[in-house]
Amino acid sequence: MPISITPLTPDFVGEVAGIDCREPLDAAEIAAIEAGMDRYSVLVFHDQPLSDDDQLAFTRQFGALENYATPGHIVGHQQKRLGPGMADFSNLDKDGNIISAEDRIWFFKLGDRLWHSDSSFRPIPAKYSLLSGRIIPTWGADTEFADMRAAYDALDPRTKAMVEDLVCEHSLIYSRAAIGFTDLSDDEKAAFKPVRQPLVRIHPVTGRRSLFLASHAGAIVGWTIPEARMFLNELTEHATQREFVHCHKWRVGDLVMWDNRQTMHRARRFDRNEVRDVRRTTLGGEAAIPVKTGIGEAA
Numbered sequence: 001m002p003i004s005i006t007p008l009t010p011d012f013v014g015e016v017a018g019i020d021c022r023e024p025l026d027a028a029e030i031a032a033i034e035a036g037m038d039r040y041s042v043l044v045f046h047d048q049p050l051s052d053d054d055q056l057a058f059t060r061q062f063g064a065l066e067n068y069a070t071p072g073h074i075v076g077h078q079q080k081r082l083g084p085g086m087a088d089f090s091n092l093d094k095d096g097n098i099i100s101a102e103d104r105i106w107f108f109k110l111g112d113r114l115w116h117s118d119s120s121f122r123p124i125p126a127k128y129s130l131l132s133g134r135i136i137p138t139w140g141a142d143t144e145f146a147d148m149r150a151a152y153d154a155l156d157p158r159t160k161a162m163v164e165d166l167v168c169e170h171s172l173i174y175s176r177a178a179i180g181f182t183d184l185s186d187d188e189k190a191a192f193k194p195v196r197q198p199l200v201r202i203h204p205v206t207g208r209r210s211l212f213l214a215s216h217a218g219a220i221v222g223w224t225i226p227e228a229r230m231f232l233n234e235l236t237e238h239a240t241q242r243e244f245v246h247c248h249k250w251r252v253g254d255l256v257m258w259d260n261r262q263t264m265h266r267a268r269r270f271d272r273n274e275v276r277d278v279r280r281t282t283l284g285g286e287a288a289i290p291v292k293t294g295i296g297e298a299a
């Protein structure tokens, strides 16, 4: 069966059929998936029982993995359950036990339930994220996606003109403070030093504009903090209205791939006494392209 992509929502989420993600793709299949990512920005692959090596090999066909040797890493999180290149979005510790509710690693994970774009707190934010569902709780644990191109398009003309040249500061410090988790070490505060990102970014292939928002954004250059936070809240409310949002309900073996340059996403609540084992591979991206060259450069 040749590869096919069927819309789940018009021009936002597509369902891919006709490929086995454990097998190497040919050039036409890679091109079809990349074109699908450019058009939709979220692609769902069902019935893909991947090992970590399978997932890494599949991901690398679309580019280089994200380089985590950049600011933003969680200090002291070296006791990992998974190998290099695999990001652990489970609620399990390195021994396979459910993480304590008081564990600060759990606090970091809880922050993923706020709307965000992966690695917007790094100088080079993520391009694609690929999340593989290995063990899925019986209730909840959905992942929601918001279309930031549609959200940008729907802004009123005055707000569009206002956001065009704005630059935000993103940091894990802001997103974790939003859930009351402020107990960060000096090393973590240094590693989470805010980075600057344009509020409107341009897709390098399609040229489409999208709002580059995330709960990691906590300041706007040249604005007071209260004014910036209120405006970012308002934009986030606008961008995450139901008409821009798709909810993915996980089945074991799902692989979901999204373009962080044109979407936000958030994890949804589940019973923490049940195991959730989802594993992410992440493609490195390019510096966000601002509307006017130079706007997004770090100070």
Ligand SMILES: [Fe+2]
Pocket: 112, 116, 117, 118, 265
């Ligand atoms: Fe994420």
